[in-house]
Amino acid sequence: MMAKQLGMVIDADSCIDCKGCMAACKVANEVPGDNWRNWIKDGEMDWNAKGKRRMVFQPGNCMQCDKPTCVTACPTGATYKSKADGVVLIDRGLCIGCGQCIKACPYGARYRNDKLKVADKCDFCRSRREVGLEPACVSTCPTKARAFGDLNDPASPAGKLYAAQKDKAVQVVNAESNTDPNIYYLGAPGNKHWPVKAQMPSAFTFWKNVADPGVKVLMGLMGVGVLAMLGKQLVMKNDAPEEHHGEDGHE
Amino acid sequence: MSSRQIPRHTRAGIFIHWFNAACWFFLLATGVALISNPELNPLGAWYPKAVRAVFMGGGNLLVAHWLVAFIWLAVWVVYLFWGMNRFVAPFLNSAFTIEPNRDIQWMIKKNLQMMVGYKMMAKLVKPLGYDGTMPDQGYYNVGQKLAAQGLIFGALALVGTGFIMFASKYFLTAADSWLVQWSITVHFIAAGVTTALLILHIYMAAISKDERPAFISMFTGTVPAEYAKHHHRLWYDELEDSKPSEVG
Numbered sequence A: 001m002m003a004k005q006l007g008m009v010i011d012a013d014s015c016i017d018c019k020g021c022m023a024a025c026k027v028a029n030e031v032p033g034d035n036w037r038n039w040i041k042d043g044e045m046d047w048n049a050k051g052k053r054r055m056v057f058q059p060g061n062c063m064q065c066d067k068p069t070c071v072t073a074c075p076t077g078a079t080y081k082s083k084a085d086g087v088v089l090i091d092r093g094l095c096i097g098c099g100q101c102i103k104a105c106p107y108g109a110r111y112r113n114d115k116l117k118v119a120d121k122c123d124f125c126r127s128r129r130e131v132g133l134e135p136a137c138v139s140t141c142p143t144k145a146r147a148f149g150d151l152n153d154p155a156s157p158a159g160k161l162y163a164a165q166k167d168k169a170v171q172v173v174n175a176e177s178n179t180d181p182n183i184y185y186l187g188a189p190g191n192k193h194w195p196v197k198a199q200m201p202s203a204f205t206f207w208k209n210v211a212d213p214g215v216k217v218l219m220g221l222m223g224v225g226v227l228a229m230l231g232k233q234l235v236m237k238n239d240a241p242e243e244h245h246g247e248d249g250h251e
Numbered sequence B: 001m002s003s004r005q006i007p008r009h010t011r012a013g014i015f016i017h018w019f020n021a022a023c024w025f026f027l028l029a030t031g032v033a034l035i036s037n038p039e040l041n042p043l044g045a046w047y048p049k050a051v052r053a054v055f056m057g058g059g060n061l062l063v064a065h066w067l068v069a070f071i072w073l074a075v076w077v078v079y080l081f082w083g084m085n086r087f088v089a090p091f092l093n094s095a096f097t098i099e100p101n102r103d104i105q106w107m108i109k110k111n112l113q114m115m116v117g118y119k120m121m122a123k124l125v126k127p128l129g130y131d132g133t134m135p136d137q138g139y140y141n142v143g144q145k146l147a148a149q150g151l152i153f154g155a156l157a158l159v160g161t162g163f164i165m166f167a168s169k170y171f172l173t174a175a176d177s178w179l180v181q182w183s184i185t186v187h188f189i190a191a192g193v194t195t196a197l198l199i200l201h202i203y204m205a206a207i208s209k210d211e212r213p214a215f216i217s218m219f220t221g222t223v224p225a226e227y228a229k230h231h232h233r234l235w236y237d238e239l240e241d242s243k244p245s246e247v248g
């Protein structure tokens, strides 16, 4: 049996851009001010659609990636991928709000929560799930465009769709930094090229490439120096000249 | 055994030294455990995991780190104000007074002597025009002075960047993120440099035979007169010329 991986299979064709999911999420998760945990990417005309031309919409949110660059960028491990259900979570107690993860997400899924002063993003409504509810966006969607559940469980709404439509379902990614998202789209999701290349903050790359090796070299040199002195102390007897000997026998 | 002991440290000085040592050790141990990223872990994943288990979670660990940092800082602020004239100013004065000729010579000779012994050192420094004797040193030798300077700047960097990271969770906004990000990196570097200095300090004080009396004085407050005479001649002469004074 494969590990549990919560995800969504979103039928873009069903989305009517009512933005009910965005409003429901904002209320359910007390998302402050200008911040949003989910989005509907601007509609575009699908000129190729057979029959009548129409706008297409692409609902989205944090994709709970399998190779999350936000986790790679977090120094403290406050951002981590849950082993239990594959959701990428933020330990608010441990997060210092440095925002390295915010920059590192290719989808702009994260924001700095101005009230909590920590990084924040969609967690598939963790608090609602804990009491047996679906994510707010899923419950509220009038057209049921968002199917949610364990992608590896064919009995869950998302898993059922995923199993049936695997070949047709698409991931929206930046080719250079494919984080392997767990949000799949059915139908015509419109613009697939908005994700950007994942960017590691310069403070992080400097730490990793310069500061960390530098400190290790320094420690190594200090360790070698101290060992050399210790070796000398153990091997050589005190050869201090007479006038340097104290009354207690030390130099 | 020399029976005559001369005072070197006050009780306040001894207290702040060991208080400092305890706080630094705790802050280092918890600080390293706060880094949990496979690309950055100084000791590997097991360490943050183990320490977080002890503190029952990374959030608690962070709070403990802050708590001790603030206690450390608070005690230091009190010490700085209360002891400014008696301890702090004289300490800074001796730590930051460098006499280039004497001190460079001492550094070269001391390093050689620690590595290869006195006889070899005497031979090696001859081409430089030096004889084999150590130049006299004051209350602190130049190695101690440089270490003190490094530790002072390291501490200032740690306090400054630590405060920015703390402030990030209470005052700062998204626009200040770059400052917080660089603070983490600089905090790491400052901690690394001070730890390297402390390794040397601990070796010199607790393991090297040469400085054993200095180590003991960190408990008793006194050093044998003979030790002072040979290791800190300038200070010793000063003391002989006047009555023993209280220095940090």
Ligand code: SF4
Pocket: A061, A062, A063, A064, A065, A068, A069, A070, A071, A088, A104, A105, A106, A107, A108, A109, A110, A121, A179
């Ligand atoms: S979408 Fe962004 S925030 Fe969400 S898991 Fe992927 S990289 Fe992290």
Ligand code: SF4
Pocket: A073, A074, A075, A076, A077, A078, A079, A090, A094, A095, A096, A097, A098, A099, A100, A101, A102, A118, A119
């Ligand atoms: S802001 Fe992001 S990178 Fe920084 S500690 Fe919090 S979760 Fe980690």
